[in-house]
Amino acid sequence: MKQITDEEIMLAVANGALKKLSILFDRHHVRIYNFFYKMTQNKMVSEDLTQEVFMKVLKYRTSYKEGNFTSWIYTIARNIFSNYYQKQKKERVNLIEDDITSSEEVLFTSNNKDELEHLQKSLLKLNDKDRELIVMNKLQEIKYEQIAEILDSSANAVKVKTHRALKKLKEIYFQSVKTVSNEN
Incomplete structure (x- = not known):
């Protein structure tokens, strides 16, 4: 059927x-x-x-x-x-709640809750457009073509913007990791 x-x-x-x-x-x-x-x-x-x-x-x-x-x-x-x-x-x-949600409610898993919390905080430091691209593409697994249709853009433009947003997220994530490790 x-x-x-x-x-x-x-x-x-x-x-x-x-x-x-x-x-x-x-x-x-x-x-x-x-x-x-x-x-x-x-x-x-x-x-x-x-x-x-x-x-x-x-x-x-x-x-x-x-x-x-x-x-x-x-x-x-x-x-x-x-x-x-x-x-x-x-x-x-501050929209970050103190408690971490259960792994069933989170799309990705991590054995280290501190790393997961840190990643979520880093994601919130991105501007809304960058965060939206990462959420739709990497976490919701929506294809570039569909995101392009949603955003009224081209698939190539979405791909480039998503790559840039991921690069920003990586910088934010590792910058704050270095800050924390330097403080200790």
Whole structure:
């Protein structure tokens, strides 16, 4: 039996088969949540933003036009994150929670929790655009072509920007490692 594509399901939802949205939710909510979590480092905010994405999918279902569903839903997620970030910008607080989430909630694993925490803090020191590229490509495993569609850019430009963002992350990570080791 052929599995129905996300695009076919979304077209059905757009045409009134609202119960089928649960299939898309089941397929995508964890990845959308992880995207937000990597951007905010806040579980509750990530849950709220994920819920908002699917509310927008339902609200704007008739605007979906046979394009790549993953690109469409990540465009919605990016817009929601941008709105959230703008609201938080004025009263920006440290979004890093003291407790480390369980390894099930984190996309990558590490035997050393200190290294994982350090990597997460380093990721938060990047600007939002660089962090978003790393989260989408390396942690969400979205292909350059899809990211290009989401960002309205070219795949080559996305590849170059992602490479540069990774280089910045590496510099931040190892710069603060040196600082800590020099203090000891």
